[in-house]
Amino acid sequence: MEAMHASDPRRADVALAAVVDHLRLGGVPQPRVDAELLLAHVLGVSRGRAQALALVGSSLSVAEAARFRELGLRRGAREPLQHLTGVAHFRRIDLAVGPGVFVPRPETEVLVEHVLRLLPAGAGRIVDLGTGSGAIALSVALERPDVEVVGVERSPDALPWTRRNAATVGAPNARIVEGDLADAVPEWEGSVDVVVSNPPYVPDGMVPRDPEVDRFDPAVALYGGADGLDPMRAVVATAERLLRPGGGLAVEHGELQGEAVRALLGHRWVEAATHPDLTGRDRVTTARLR
Ligand SMILES: C[S@@+](CC[C@H](N)C(=O)[O-])C[C@H]1O[C@@H](n2cnc3c(N)ncnc32)[C@H](O)[C@@H]1O
Structure with missing residues (x-):
C-alpha cells in the first residue's frame, strides 16, 4: 500500500479538513455538514460512511481528491450544495x-x-x-x-x-x-x-x-x-x-x-x-x- 503522511491531501481526513476550512472562510452556514455531504457524493456513499472513511484516514484516488477539491471550491463560492450533488431531499x-x-x-x-x-x-x-x-x-x-x-x-x-x-x-x-x-x-x-x-x-x-x-x-x-x-x-x-x-x-x-x-x-x-x-x-x- 502506498505510504501516506498526515498532511497527504489524498487522505480523506486531510482533504475533508481542508474543504471544511474553505467553506468556513466562504461563510457557508454548516461547513462540516456540507463538506461531509460533498465527500459522500464524490465517493458515492452515505454521509455516515464518508465520516467513517475520514476517521480512519482512508485514501482517496487522485480523481476523487481532485473532484472533492473542485466541489469544495464551488461550494465555498456559495454554489448551492444541491446543485453540486444534483439532488434535493x-x-x-x-x-x-x-x-x-x-x-x-x-x-x-x-x-x-x-x-x-x-x-x-x-x-x-x-x-x-x-x-x-x-x-x-x-x-x-x-x-x-x-x-x-x-x-x-x-x-x-x-x-x-x-x-x-x-x-x-x-x-x-x-x-x-x-x-x-x-x-x-x-x-x-x-x-x-x-x-x-x-x-x-x-x-x-x-x-x-x-x-x-x-x-x-x-x-x-x-x-x-x-x-x-x-x-x-x-x-x-x-x-x-x-x-x-x-x-x-x-x-x-x-x-x-x-x-x-x-x-x-x-x-x-x-x-x-x-x-x-x-x-x-x-x-x-x-x-x-x-
Ligand atoms: C418559489 S418557487 C416554488 C417552487 C416549488 N413549488 C417549491 O416549493 O419548491 C416558485 C415557482 O413558481 C413558478 N412561477 C412563477 N410565476 C409563475 C406563473 N405566473 N405561472 C406558473 N408558474 C410560475 C416559478 O418558475 C417557480 O418554479
Whole structure:
C-alpha cells in the first residue's frame, strides 16, 4: 500500500479538513455538514460512511481528491450544495435540481402538512401553482395515492426538471401542466379540493441575504413585484376560480407577509389563519372558500 503522511491531501481526513476550512472562510452556514455531504457524493456513499472513511484516514484516488477539491471550491463560492450533488431531499423523495429550477426548502415540507390536513378523506383534487421541481405536487401524489394532482409551471427552464422528477417518482395520479398559474386547469373549475402554492414573494427591490438564493435561484421563482405579492394575488384569484365551496387554500409566504396575505382574502374566504414553521416564523397561511 502506498505510504501516506498526515498532511497527504489524498487522505480523506486531510482533504475533508481542508474543504471544511474553505467553506468556513466562504461563510457557508454548516461547513462540516456540507463538506461531509460533498465527500459522500464524490465517493458515492452515505454521509455516515464518508465520516467513517475520514476517521480512519482512508485514501482517496487522485480523481476523487481532485473532484472533492473542485466541489469544495464551488461550494465555498456559495454554489448551492444541491446543485453540486444534483439532488434535493424533500419529505420522502429525492428531487433532481440544478440551474433553472428553485431548490425546494425544508420549510415547504410543513406546507405539505397543511395540504394533507385540508384534503378530504378517500379522494380529491389538488392543484400546485408554480410547482418548480415538483416537490409539493409529487409529495402529495405519493403520500395520497387516492388524490388527483396537477402541478402547474410556466418557466421553460424549470419544466425539464419538473418532468424529469415526475418521471422518476412515477406517481400515476400526478400530472404536470405547462402554463401560467393565472389561467391554469380550466377543466377543473369549481371542483378542486385544495389549491397550494409557494409562489415568488420577494419584493422586487429586495436582495436575498444568502448568495445561494441571490445568485442561483431563478429570478422568476423569487420576485413578485413591488410588494412581492403580485403572484399571490393571482394565486388567490385562481383558487377562487378552481376551488369547490369549502375547498382549502394553503400558501407559503415571507415571515412578515402573513397579515398582508390574509388581507388579500376577501369576503369569499373563511377560517383564514397564518401558521408558524418549525423555527416559529409565520410562513404559511390557510383558508377555506365559502
Ligand atoms: C418559489 S418557487 C416554488 C417552487 C416549488 N413549488 C417549491 O416549493 O419548491 C416558485 C415557482 O413558481 C413558478 N412561477 C412563477 N410565476 C409563475 C406563473 N405566473 N405561472 C406558473 N408558474 C410560475 C416559478 O418558475 C417557480 O418554479
